[in-house]
Amino acid sequence: MQPSAALTPSTNPAPFRGARLVIEIPSDPAVAxxxxxxxxxxxxxxxxxxxxxVLLCLSEVVTNAHRHTSTPVITIDALLDETYVDVRVHDDRADALPEPAGLQLADEGGRGLLLLDACADAWGVAFPRGRRPYGKTVWFRLAVRPERAPALNPGRSPREPGEPEEPREPGEPATR
Structure with a gap:
């Protein structure tokens, strides 16, 4: 598993049309x-x-920054474009590069980069100003695609759920 080399955080597929959100959060156990x-x-x-x-990827990258660096503050920069979401997580440790852990089946942790690689369309590591002394940015991008649209039950609004079904007799199949 290698970070995507084709895309860097500053490479946008089209002119940016959307919202940019930036926050600095103290690095503590609740940061994710x-x-x-x-x-x-x-x-x-x-x-x-x-x-x-996006929230799963964000949680994994922020958790890695908290656990594997001593950075006091984690900066998150999110671009919500019409065609993609791009998130950048910056910490002050350029020497702590993200690497997948050697996992054992019973391990409870160490799967963050595997999840990132599976969910994101692209991800990578960049160094501000092109130099390591300024920390690093782990970034990821997810494209907006029709198959990622939320599934809605036709005829029902998400705010107006249907009436609950009557209890069924044991062995009676469910109806929709």
Missing amino acids: RKARDWLAAPLRSEHPGLTDD
Whole structure:
């Protein structure tokens, strides 16, 4: 698994048309939750079909920055474009590069980069100003595609759920 070399955080497929959000969050055990909470509402508004995947990737990258660096503050820069979502997570440790862990089946952790690689269309590592002394940025991008649109039940609004079904007899199949 290698970061995507074709895309860098500064390479956009088209002129940027969307929202840019930036936050600095103290690096503490709650940093991943704070990052998800910060980005969730704008994502649900702009790209509901990408929300879960983007928040999972964000959580993994921010958690890695917290666990594997001593950076006091993590900076997150999110671009919510019409055609993609691009997220950059900056810390001050250029020497702590993300590498997949050698995993054992029973391990409970160490799968963050595998999840990032599986969910993101592209990801990589960049160094601000092209030089390592200024820390690093781990970035990822997810494209907006029709197959990522949220599934809605035709005829029902997500805010108006249907009536609950009557209880079934044992062995009776469910109806939809």
